[in-house]
Amino acid sequence: MADYVIEMLGISKYFPGIKANDNITLQLKRGEIHALLGENGAGKSTLMSILFGLYQPDEGVIKKDGQIVKINNPNDANDLRIGMVHQHFKLVECYSVLDNIILGVEPNVAGILHKQEAREKIMELSKKYGLQIDPDAIVENITVGMQQRVEILKMLYRDNDVLIFDEPTAVLTPQEITELMQIMKKLAAEGKSILFISHKLAEIMTVADRCSVLRKGKYIGTVDIKDTTAEGLSTMMVGRKVNLKLDKKKATPGEIILDVDNLTVSSNSSKKEAVKNVSFNVRRGEIVCIAGIEGNGQAELIQAITGLTKQKSGKIVLCDKDISHESIRYRSEHGMSHIPEDRHKHGLVLDYDLAQNIVLQRYREPEFSKFGFIKFDAVKKYAEKLIKKFDVRCGQGTDTIVRSMSGGNQQKAIIAREIDKNPELLITVQPTRGLDVGAIEYIHKAIIEQRDAGKAVLLVSLELDEVLNLSDRILVMYEGELVGEFKSSDVTTETLGLYMTGAKKDNITKEVTK
Amino acid sequence: MKKGIAIASSIVCILVGLLFGLIFLLIINPAESISLGFTPLILAGLSSAFNPDWISAGSNLMKLGQEIANAMPIIMTGLSVAFAFKMGLFNIGAAGQYTLGAFGALYFALILKCPWYVCLLAAAAFGAFWGMLPGLLKAYLNINEVISCIMLNWIGLYGVNTIIYGNGNSKMFNSSQSKAYQVGTVNPDALIPSKIFGLDMFEIFKYRATTIGIFFAIIIAIVILIVLNKTTFGYELKACGFNKDAAKYAGINDKRNIILSMLISGALAGFGAGLFYLSGTVQWNPLDSTALPAAGFDGITVALLGLLNPIGCIFSGLFISHISVGGTMMPQSIFPSEISQIITGLIVYLCAFTPIIQEKLTKFIGAHKKTQQNANKEEK
Numbered sequence: 001m002a003d004y005v006i007e008m009l010g011i012s013k014y015f016p017g018i019k020a021n022d023n024i025t026l027q028l029k030r031g032e033i034h035a036l037l038g039e040n041g042a043g044k045s046t047l048m049s050i051l052f053g054l055y056q057p058d059e060g061v062i063k064k065d066g067q068i069v070k071i072n073n074p075n076d077a078n079d080l081r082i083g084m085v086h087q088h089f090k091l092v093e094c095y096s097v098l099d100n101i102i103l104g105v106e107p108n109v110a111g112i113l114h115k116q117e118a119r120e121k122i123m124e125l126s127k128k129y130g131l132q133i134d135p136d137a138i139v140e141n142i143t144v145g146m147q148q149r150v151e152i153l154k155m156l157y158r159d160n161d162v163l164i165f166d167e168p169t170a171v172l173t174p175q176e177i178t179e180l181m182q183i184m185k186k187l188a189a190e191g192k193s194i195l196f197i198s199h200k201l202a203e204i205m206t207v208a209d210r211c212s213v214l215r216k217g218k219y220i221g222t223v224d225i226k227d228t229t230a231e232g233l234s235t236m237m238v239g240r241k242v243n244l245k246l247d248k249k250k251a252t253p254g255e256i257i258l259d260v261d262n263l264t265v266s267s268n269s270s271k272k273e274a275v276k277n278v279s280f281n282v283r284r285g286e287i288v289c290i291a292g293i294e295g296n297g298q299a300e301l302i303q304a305i306t307g308l309t310k311q312k313s314g315k316i317v318l319c320d321k322d323i324s325h326e327s328i329r330y331r332s333e334h335g336m337s338h339i340p341e342d343r344h345k346h347g348l349v350l351d352y353d354l355a356q357n358i359v360l361q362r363y364r365e366p367e368f369s370k371f372g373f374i375k376f377d378a379v380k381k382y383a384e385k386l387i388k389k390f391d392v393r394c395g396q397g398t399d400t401i402v403r404s405m406s407g408g409n410q411q412k413a414i415i416a417r418e419i420d421k422n423p424e425l426l427i428t429v430q431p432t433r434g435l436d437v438g439a440i441e442y443i444h445k446a447i448i449e450q451r452d453a454g455k456a457v458l459l460v461s462l463e464l465d466e467v468l469n470l471s472d473r474i475l476v477m478y479e480g481e482l483v484g485e486f487k488s489s490d491v492t493t494e495t496l497g498l499y500m501t502g503a504k505k506d507n508i509t510k511e512v513t514k
Numbered sequence: 515m516k517k518g519i520a521i522a523s524s525i526v527c528i529l530v531g532l533l534f535g536l537i538f539l540l541i542i543n544p545a546e547s548i549s550l551g552f553t554p555l556i557l558a559g560l561s562s563a564f565n566p567d568w569i570s571a572g573s574n575l576m577k578l579g580q581e582i583a584n585a586m587p588i589i590m591t592g593l594s595v596a597f598a599f600k601m602g603l604f605n606i607g608a609a610g611q612y613t614l615g616a617f618g619a620l621y622f623a624l625i626l627k628c629p630w631y632v633c634l635l636a637a638a639a640f641g642a643f644w645g646m647l648p649g650l651l652k653a654y655l656n657i658n659e660v661i662s663c664i665m666l667n668w669i670g671l672y673g674v675n676t677i678i679y680g681n682g683n684s685k686m687f688n689s690s691q692s693k694a695y696q697v698g699t700v701n702p703d704a705l706i707p708s709k710i711f712g713l714d715m716f717e718i719f720k721y722r723a724t725t726i727g728i729f730f731a732i733i734i735a736i737v738i739l740i741v742l743n744k745t746t747f748g749y750e751l752k753a754c755g756f757n758k759d760a761a762k763y764a765g766i767n768d769k770r771n772i773i774l775s776m777l778i779s780g781a782l783a784g785f786g787a788g789l790f791y792l793s794g795t796v797q798w799n800p801l802d803s804t805a806l807p808a809a810g811f812d813g814i815t816v817a818l819l820g821l822l823n824p825i826g827c828i829f830s831g832l833f834i835s836h837i838s839v840g841g842t843m844m845p846q847s848i849f850p851s852e853i854s855q856i857i858t859g860l861i862v863y864l865c866a867f868t869p870i871i872q873e874k875l876t877k878f879i880g881a882h883k884k885t886q887q888n889a890n891k892e893e894k
Contacts, residue, residue, distance in 0.1 A: 308762065329765025338763070346763040351756045356749070360764040364746050372745050 004066070005030045005193045006051070006082070006162055011060035013046050017397065018395055020046040021057070024219040026212050033184055033194045035204040035225075037237050037435035038214035041393070041406030044197050047214070048164055051195075052078040052084050083155030084164040089147050091139045097146075098122065098135040101154050118157075126157045129186050129275055129478075145176035151184065163187065164195045173293060174464070174497070181207045199237070199436040213237050232460040238438040248448050251472040254284035255457035257335075257425050258305070264315035265297070265304045273312065274300035276480040282425065287457040289445065289471030289488075293466070293500050297480035298460045299341065302429055305337045307331050308346075319424055332361045335424035339431050341460070347414045348402050355383035355398035358417050381418070390416035407440035415446060426450050429460040444470055464493050470514055478502045519879070520821050527819065528833065531861035532556060535853055543848050551849045556571040558840030576844065576881065579719025581835045582728050583793055587612070589831030590786025591813025593738055594645075594779045596822045598659075600742055601775040602649035602755035605647055606623040608783040609810020610670035615641035615784025616676045616791045616798055616807070623697045624686045630706045634654025634730075634788040640783015642777045644670055649776025653769040659776070667806055687800065694798040697791065698722075706792045723796070727789035734782070739824040750776055783851055785812065815858055817818040818865040834858055 008030040013021040021043045037059075038044045040491065049055045051062065053071040061068050064080050071077050077095050091100050098115065101122055105113045111428055114161040119135055131149045139147060148168060155163050165184070166431040169177045186205055188194055198204055204211055213220040213236040220236050235241055259281045282288045290298050304311040307328040309511060316324045332338070340346035342479055348357050359368050359379050364421035368379050383398040392412045394400035402410060411431070428447065432440040447470060451457050461467050467474060468488055476499040484506050485497040498504045539551035559578035559845045591608045598605035605611075618640030622633040645683060646660040678686045678694050697704050706725040708715040715724045742748040753761040754768050761768055785807065816834055820826030841854025864871075 306763075327764065327765065327767075329767075332765050340763060345759045347756075349753050349757045349760045360753070360760070363749055369746050372747060374744060374746055374749055376744075407757065488839065 003030045004028060006064075006195075008047065008051060009061050009063065011044075011057045011062075013043075013050060016395075017328065019217045021050070022217045023060070023220075024214065024217075026101050027192050027221075027222075028195060029210075030193055031188055031191050032209040033188050033196055033207055035196045035197060035198060035208035035211040036214070037201075037204060037211055037233060039199065039216075039237060039408065039438050041216070041408060042214040042237075042436075044214055045166070048084070048166060048195070051077070051082065052164065078158060078160070081158070081160045082162040082164065083158060083160030083322040085148065085151040085166060085168055087166045087168075089151055091150060093140040094138060095140055096136050097133050097150050100139055100150055101135075101153060101157050103154075105158060113371055122153060122157060125153060125237050129156065129161065129190070130183060131156075140289050143176075145179065148172070148176075148180065149183075152187075161191070162193050165196070166197045168196070168198075169198065170201060173299065174385070177203070198228055201233050201437065205230055215239055237436070249452065250288045251451065253286040253472070254454065256281045257319055258282040258458060259315075259317040260305065261315040261317070263301070263304060264312045265300045265309065265315065266312055267297075267304075268300060268309070273439040274480050275311075277314070278477075278480075278482055280475055280482060282456040282458050284424075284456050285451055285454050286472045287451050287459055287470055287477065289459040289461060289467045289500060290472045290475050290477050291467045291500060292477035293299060294462055296500075298411070298429075298477055300475070300480075302338075302341070302427060302458075304337065304459055306427060329361070330420075331358035332405060337418035337421050337426045339411075339418050339426070339428040341429035341433070343407075343410055343414055345402050348410060350401075350403040352402060353398065354387070354392070354394055354400045354402055354405070354413060355380050357402050357413060358383040358386055358398075360417065362421070371397065374408075379492065386416040386420055388415075389420075390415060390446075402514070408435045411435060411439065411443070415443060419446060419450060423455060424456065425456045427458045427460075430462065431459070432463070432466060440466075464496060467496070468493065476500055478505070518874050519875050520868070522875055523868045524819055524821060524826075524830070524865075526875075527861050527864035527868065528554075530864055531857045534860050535857040538551070538853055538856060539849060544651065548847055551844050551853075554843040555837070555840040555849075555854065558743045558836050558843055560836075567663045575719045576721045577839055578772040579715070579721030579724035581832065581839045582719070583723035583725070583790075583795075584839065585835035586727045586731050586793070587786040587790040587809040588816050588834055590782045590828055591809050592790060592816025592820055592827035592831050593684035593735055593813075593824055594782035594786070594821065595729075595817035596824060596827055597738060597742075597782060598775055598779040599817065599822050600603040600748075600755050601751045601771060602758065603649075603652070603659050603772065603775060603779075605648075605663060605776065605779045605783075606643070606660050606814070607645065607666050607810075608779070608813040609806040610663065610667035611641040611783035612787040612807050612810045612813075613645045613667070613670045613674050614644040614780075615787030617678065618784060619704075619788040620678070620686060620694055620697070620798055623701050624695050627701050627704075629703045630792055633704050633792055634706070634785065637791075638781040638785040642781035644781015645783065646773060646777040649773040652774040652776070662797075667810070671806055677799060679800040691797070692799070692801055694795055694800065696794075698794045704792055705794045706789065710822025719852065724871070725793050727793060730789065731786075731831075735824040735828050738782075739756065742824070743761050744770045747774075783813065786813075794862075808889075812858075815862045817866075819861060821868075 004027045007026065008026040011021050011024045022024065024043065024047055026047065035324055036044050046055065050057050053076050062071060063069065069080060069203065072082065083261045092103065098119060107118050122135060125131070131153055133149050133153065139150065168180060172180060181203065184194055184196070196208055197449045208225050210222055210224055211233060212222040213233065215237060245442055261279050263278045264276055265275035271454065274291055278301060292298055300309065303309040305316055307326065315322060318331065319335055321334065344350060349360065363369060363374055380398050387394065387398065389414050393409050395407050402413065415431070431443050431447065447457060459471055471488050474486045474488050474491065474496065475482050476496060478500060479502065535555065536552050539547040543551070559581040581632040591612055594608045594611065595605050612689055615637040619633045619637040622628040622636040644666060647666055648659045651662045652659045664880060678684055680687060682689050686694050706727050708725045710726045710729065715726065716722065742752065750761065750766045750771055752765065752767060754771050790809065791798065812834060816827050816831045820830035838854045841851035844851065
């Protein structure tokens, strides 16, 4: 009999109207890295929440070291030495790294903290696993990569031997991802068992020993990574063959749709200028991508173009109209569509139902309202049309409260809304962030279709694969300036990396752009 | 189902509040707590239907009339609070807007000698103006509406008192009664009528303050419900309330909506004051300058207990009024009428727990259904 540290046998979990988990079995061997793969809404998070004690299974049992256990809350999970690194870190930003690690299990004598012994233990762990941290740094000042190492140390400090990583690479740079992979391998070599939730096939292929696949709440199977390929995994996950490589025709750029001239924008977070004298344009029928590491001014640039913030100086011209000082609504009504970076913050009113979200900008149009009254029938009909056309999956149709939908379907709803507005310019920021292969494929196709239909597309992405696959022209942004311009056909990831980190810099003038 | 659970949770709040009230009564005087305490307290104006002994001779429905009269202003302030809440604003300034509304009504009635409908509109307009101020401050200077509302409450109260009193020389101030003049004696036209379409409220209730104003309150509640749920304006307001950023992204002018919703909220509170002070029995007392009108804060209770739903506000307003009239119907030598205020206070606290109560109820119903299903299975 194999040595399983965790066994989840026949787990089912029902939510109103949905079977989130349907008879799922997951067996984790001691010392292995076990990937859990599935599309959004496949039930990965639910399954892990059950293991971590956040939900109770309706059916099935969990065994730890062969013993049936009941996990009622995360404290129980912790007692069973199960730890989890959440996708969004759970750290106290204004505390030091050390304080964060010991938080909740502070070593003390009669209420007096004894940090010294904690510090020694942490430094020892840090050394053992190659998790470099500065114990006295304040969490809000350290990099995302280090924050993640702090989260891992939190688990190790609590002597957890089952480690759950929930999409750990979503927030990391390529270098940090490589580093994390090495750390995970080291942890496994030291006898820790790792559950690795992901939908990035390449990472699973590199790091995992075995992989269990879920699809629509059902258990599809478990495979040894050495016996499979990325294509094989994606087929299991999506249930059909997926084209991992995008087919697209050569771009045929037409006239200029968006013209940005010497744009300067103040930073959201500090008093500095986030965007400095940026000039570029986007033509009909091409996809222009702004590449760069997060926080180099892309967010502010897009906010200025879409009107969410006011620019300090400079001009924005859309279809030969100067829109520099026009309202958000004006821009939206005159040919601009915007798929925002943060779908929860900007893209959706989560407590509205799907139909109401579908008409978020258009409820005032005569098609949907009369004398100030909303024509809910028309709205519903229109939403139904879009749900069908864009294959948005939702439990209760147009009445589904958007909060209850999966991330991929929320994003699809936004994309449906923005594309169906039939814009001249489609601005899309990180359109596939946190989405699975099936949804990514779909969204990429939709964006290319828009290009081929003669729209101008401005894309901002942090994922180099996406940048290279999707765009026709790439502009690299570094510290608020455009530092490089490339045709996607003749540039490599390495070159882009050099420009993105500021190691190389060109003088970009508008002339080059044209 | 969800709505049913929400209403059930409100009822649970009320029952627990009443239970605590009963405990207080038991502590004060166990022997009479049920017969002379709790029974008149919860039956209040309805008690005549059960036991005519409690009622002063002749006017059987008078207390019921009083309940309706007292409910009018708090239904309106409840609507005021609920409406602002939908926009994500906490209008704790309903008391100040109510004060200004009362002033508007009295000024137009006593000085300008206008008919009642003009006075009512003036009340709403004064309230709207006072509500608009925190809206402006919030929209353009990002000043928290709670703070500016609280300050404006007192500015409003002292300002209104100063004008009405005017060192005793004001034309609105009746020095022999040391109160503002009674509307009915100075300008009977300014009293809201009690007759409509052949229905005579006075005939039924024998209580002058029970006017057709209650119908205005109900109609306005329905209008607010329609505005919130059927119009583009309501759609915008709720979008701002749920998610300001997404509303901005969608091109909704949140500044305009903040000002407008505070303005409307103020108008509702002011209108409530108009309904109350033009009903004929109450007089403004400018010398009692230490307290803001309770109706303003009762609005918060009414709104929360009414689940922030306009129709809910009608029922919760009637209930709060019912229980406070009940408080006065206990023999005051044994039980202080403030018991009813303790109960309403408790209910407000309990309202804060409604999410927990709702969750428990949902779970309970879910478990109940499951056992039923299992039972059915076994039968098969």
